Amino acid sequence: MGKKVLVIEDDQELGTQIVKRLRDAGYEPTWWKEGRRLSRETLPDVELVVLDLMLPGTYGMDLLKDLRVFSEVPVLVLSARNDTADKVRALRLGADDYMTKPFWPEELVERVRARLRRPTLGRGEVVEVGALRIDRGRREVSVRGGRVEVTRLEFELLAALAERPGEAMTRSSLAERVLDPERDGTERTLDVHVSRLRKKLGCGAFVETVWGIGYRLGDGRDE
Template sequence: MKGSPMTDAPRRILVVEDDGKIADMLANYLRAQGYVPEVVSNGLQVAPEVRRNEPSLVLLDLMLPGKDGIEVCREVRAFSSVPIIMLTARIDEIDRLLGLETGADDYVCKPFSPREVVARIRAQLRRAEGRLGPAPPSHGFHIDEDAQRIAWQDHWLPLTPVEFRLLRQLVQRPGHVYSRDALLRTVHDELRDTTDRAIDSHVKNLRRKIAKVRPQGSAIASVYGLGYRFDPEDESSVN
């Protein structure tokens, strides 16, 4: 069944892609789904266009003439919080992490299906509209900073101090992908003799504790080659 944007108002999507065939495919599919696509093909065009008429979301190719996607992302993030989904055929971990740390909200690797891209767009628009903000009531998670504890609905989770800091970091920014190293720096004050693989052990314990009280699963998703994200709305990745 054909989907529709999250609200009745059409959403304008800026497609930044220098491959004409890919740009046309995305624009046609977005238009069929009720969005209003606008295509630019040069990295130098993006920031001025966003300043002139900020779109609802930017689909940003990594490899562009003029300025590459990472440079463009940095430039846009200096003045705008518009959601950015990067499109790339370069899947090595360094490029992907650099893109996310620069301010991209999500990645789609080529080759991709237009349907996948639209699903990612819808998810980012929901977050941008505040529907997936930090620990909303519909998610059931509640953070008690004073007591350093976290509950799901009426169930307080038996967390260690490290597990509390880790889950708090994830819950406060749903959908954001954290590398193991970034999470390690969040949860361990002292990094000596600690490897980033320790995060895997902490996540395993968190998943087990959450799953005991939350039938939908832990909501902590593994992101291959990157790390972890908290995504309670994605039923395919909550375990």
Template sequence: MRVLVVEDDRGIADLLVRGLERAGYEAAAVSSGTEALTASPEPDVVLLDLGLPDMDGTEVCRRLRTRSDVAVIVVTARGEEGDRVAALDEGADDYLVKPFGLAELLARIRAVLRRVRPADRELLSHGDLTVDLRTRTVRVGEREVALTPKEFDILEVLAVDPGRVVSRQEILERAWDEHWYGPTKVLDVHVAALRRKLGTPGLVETVYGRGFRLGPAAGQADGPEAP
């Protein structure tokens, strides 16, 4: 998922980009409306400040809406009702007033994506593994796999980008809470149960010292796996 931060305050933009990347998003920042309108490739989500140096954010939103259904979340210090109404009337999907917490921003991104994401992006496939984000069901081949909510959340984090090594901390932050500071051993218990239920050796791989990833689509590990 690509997120474009449109923010002329470099400090705020950098904080948002780092927070989004820690949450597993591909993030970039631009500082003007013109750059937002010409960004390539097109993002999945735009976090749009209203007070831009070259044009008002509502105008950026209006122009985006003439050509795209990209999700737009306004993030601004302007909290007056008139500003909210104007942005929403121009097609913004949500409106968030600064200051705000990263947890709330991530929750709003997830909510917006659930509303606007096409159906084909609700289905993640990797070899024989199919993860349906809409119904929260998992199949390996023709077999449906019953997972606990937390096991499903872990698998979703890995299945969004098969092959990418996801750190323990990132999984804990995304599947539990972005402010998780507890022991990471709880993750091992859930991963062990997930492996057992999937029943495909090597599918969920441990990359020692780095984290976990989904292995080759055929389910054949290309490296040693933890017991």
């Protein structure tokens, strides 16, 4: 039995393509053609949600906010809007990925497959990589038992990297996840935040540079 995916998309043609591609790839899609306010009782038993933002009934961002009150199910957002502010807002509200229309349905299937390969981290989960400990529930960071004071942005950066320990994340994807362009600057400032975070974490390469790509969370051994 394939993994269950909820598709929320009002476009008949696109929705039909997505559902067919997911079914052909071995998934079990459920298709909603309008937005609905979500609660623990109304969310189907699924392992991933594909969510269009412009929906009749309920705006996708509101639906995403509802969902994150009670569930950490991964969400892949679809939108015709390519505005950075929209991407940042969706990611800050808890989206795991963001695809801009138009796109190839094959790419969506691959992103679904990639997302479902990763472990889903709950809000209260503690992630330990080497001597580094990240408590997502308490929003605390410690190294070798000693607490490290980090800013909101620095914590969000570590939390994003902790979703995929040892795997490289691009600078652009990290910037979209953690930077508010109106308050925190743009992708160009990400390196500055990383440099400050490294100094706070002390000796050891916890935030490793992957040249030509971005950064990854390491185990603290020297680069």
